Amino acid sequence: MGVIAKNKNKITLFYSSENSIGKQTYAYVTPSEERILAIDVSKTKVTGTQWAEIASNLDISIGDLINQEHADFIEEYGTEKVDLDEHDWLRILEKKPSVLAFPIVIKGDFFLVIKSPSDYVKFIENDSAGIDKPYKKG
Template structure:
């Protein structure tokens, strides 16, 4: 059993209020009419275990949660990412949450990385067969 609560009647959103896409998607989730739990990672500490569970739910390595082309990432870590192991990536997300690549929504057991507000609208459509859910 994971540490993230799964509820078919609730959307859990991991986002940062420090970027415009995060704010937009948060507004869409709030107005979706579905019960939701919004976790602003710029104000709430997300543990390494939770990040690992999110990556697993998305079927991606933890490093893919990080915006590796973000200027702050490049300034701190440079281009040489091969030296970073899984624990390093977890520490980056814990210490620099603004480096989360995209907001993440969890709806029941479905995880989705939301690249735009439009992707959330598509995720919420009753027939979202064209959108792959992890």
């Protein structure tokens, strides 16, 4: 059993208010008529266990959650490809949550990477129409 509560009647958004895609996605999510739990990772600590659960449900590595082109990441690690273990990637997210590569939406068992606010709009339209979502089901 995971530590992140999953509820088909609630949308959980993990985002960073320190980047434009996070701010835009938050603006799209908040007017929703559904219950929203918006977690701004730049203000609210997300545990390593939660990050690991998110990555697992998205079927990606923890390192894939990190924007290695972000100025904070480059300042610390440079521009060369970095090969770290899962624990080190977790420490980066815990110390510098601003490097989160993209917002993540969770609704029920579905986890969605938001690379553009339109991804969220498509997700909600599919959900409203009862269409089976082409997203990772956790």
